[in-house]
Amino acid sequence: MNKPGSAFVRDSLLPARAPPPNSVGIVGWMRQNLFSTPLNSVMTVVILVFIVWAVTPFFRFTLVNAVWTGEDRQACATATGACWAYVKAYLPQFIYGRYPIGERWRVDVVFWTLVVGLIPMLIPRAPYKRLNALFLLTVFPVIAYILLTGGHHQFSGRWIPNSWMSPSPLRFAVEYALVSAAVFGVSTLFSWMSGRPITGSWRTLGFILGAFAIVLALVSLDFGLVPVETANWGGLLVTLVVAITGMVASLPLGILLALGRRSNMPVVKLASTIFIEVWRGVPLITVLFMASVMLPLFLPDGVTFDKLLRALIGVALFNAAYMAETIRGGLQAIPRGQYEGAQALGLGYWQMMRMIVLPQSLRISVPGIVGSFISLFKDTTLVIIIGLYDFLGQIQASANDAKWASPVTGLTGYIFAAMVFWAFCFSMSRYAAYTERRLDRGRR
Amino acid sequence: MSDLSVAAEELPPVAPALTVSSTDVAVEMVDVNKWYGEFHVLRDINLKVMRGERIVICGPSGSGKSTLIRCVNRLEEHQKGQIVVDGKELTNDLRKIDEVRREVGMVFQHFNLFPHLTILENCTLAPINVRKMPKREAEDIAMHYLNRVKIPEQANKYPGQLSGGQQQRVAIARSLCMNPRVMLFDEPTSALDPEMIKEVLDVMVGLALEGMTMICVTHEMGFARQVANRVIFMDGGQIIEQNDPVSFFTNPQHERTKLFLSQILH
Ligand SMILES: Nc1ncnc2c1ncn2[C@@H]1O[C@H](COP(=O)(O)OP(=O)(O)O)[C@@H](O)[C@H]1O
């Protein structure tokens, strides 16, 4: 530092002077953000007063005056706060409904399998995404179905007259083979008419039909599990089954409908448009009601159709229509040049959609898709009108139980329901926001 | 643009040095007509492109140049006449269309790279999925062509991170990876900043020197002089005039051609 000629070069910086006291720290932040102008100051004060006024009673009810322990209604009879003891006592019912106590481990196994499968899926850096997704979409549903219902499904076939073949798994297998053959025939006819080679679609079809046959075989096996009818399912179990099936089914259906509505083939376009508009024009309550009350009237005698399954189909189709419109919005944002670039390289329609168009448009649609998922999750509460006891339904039912009846029981139940629903929906919303930011960052 | 044209004027035309097949037809259009609704965009187009030929198409905006070359790989459908590419006639037969698209590369004005895929993935997508080539081999080929267009170091970036000129060179490499027999260019330099035009033209000249069959819609007259065997002038959906570049520029026959050239060369 003391080389000759450098005497005038400053070799240490002057210490920084402290900033004016009112511009840093909490005081500075408040001056800048809360009290920068007279109007801002007034708004700050008014809103603070409102928050205190609204939130204080809520905390007084849920925390300060709450009853945390107790065996029955005595504990809460005179309470002026939430009766958490009641929630604690009923928690298993809120989760499992009337699922037999000795079999509840099966629900737990399904739940934790889902959690273990889902977490690495949600962490962007976790490896094996493809395998993971494959597990969640193929293996897991089969495991879940077998565990939750008990499996050992007795297929007996339906269409071949009894005089030709008595009802048996064999008759079902024959029918399945016939339907498969018909599907092959029709697809061959279509490929021949459109002039496309058929070998590729044959392989795909064979794979799908084969995989489905394996699933049916697995579901009919006897694993020694006690069957549990869906009428006994309830609580969070029903809420999650309806919501997750609805989400998983409505996304691909929605994609197909959206593509259909933008198709150049007039029949496909018309059919998709009609489907979407019909479902979007009907309230979900009506759909559920029709599925539960009217559908059986149209079905032939002796054909029974599980009530939960009917609700699942109704919810899935209803949401597929909304999903389709969300996804169509994303598709419209993809410039024509992307299609032309793909076509000029020789990519076929499905390759172009799968590899070029959908990856880009789904990314744009993430906020809309998650919005649909969130409303779907909340809409599951409507299944109560067809006599299914979801999480909210179970809470509502238990609030009338004489053992715990008190002035605050119902209110506590609803607050608890609201908190649980909020936790689920808020997590979805946050995860979506995180995904959006992540996708925005790297590319484009 | 005029700077470039002047510079290119001093270069000797490369065309005579290259052999053009006299028997092998790459693209043939016979009495092709096309309408957009009531609007008659292409009128009685007759055009025969031999293997190894390099055609430059020019003409005022809206004259149907893009429509014409987009008919060659069926991005647009013609309503009358015959288009035969590489021995395959373009009809509604999807299989034929797929075959033609596999053999015909196209470079667009706005590049049309896939923004969600890396440069390398852009280049390997079609070879892997259309030609069913193993990934390793497709990547080797892609790197070979990225080297040729002088941007191998960008292979793992996304298109949005590249300049316009770089993106257009990637687009050319992407087409070349399919080893096409014909290349179509639709105003490949018109969306570029002036300083990037040359790097793209250089790549195209290189391609021409290798004997690629090329149909280029462009107003780069320097490029036309240097590499074209034939320059075609279009107006109002018709081919008004075609000639070898020297005669085309020094001795245009039609009034409209003269007017167009006087506008574009000044
Ligand atoms: N999809 C379309 N529908 C209707 N008119 C079109 C369409 N595409 C192009 N045109 C019209 O056809 C004419 C020729 O277009 P184009 O081939 O793009 O011209 P150029 O490339 O020579 O500028 C223009 O007048 C244009 O407006």
Ligand SMILES: [Mg+2]
């Ligand atoms: Mg054009």
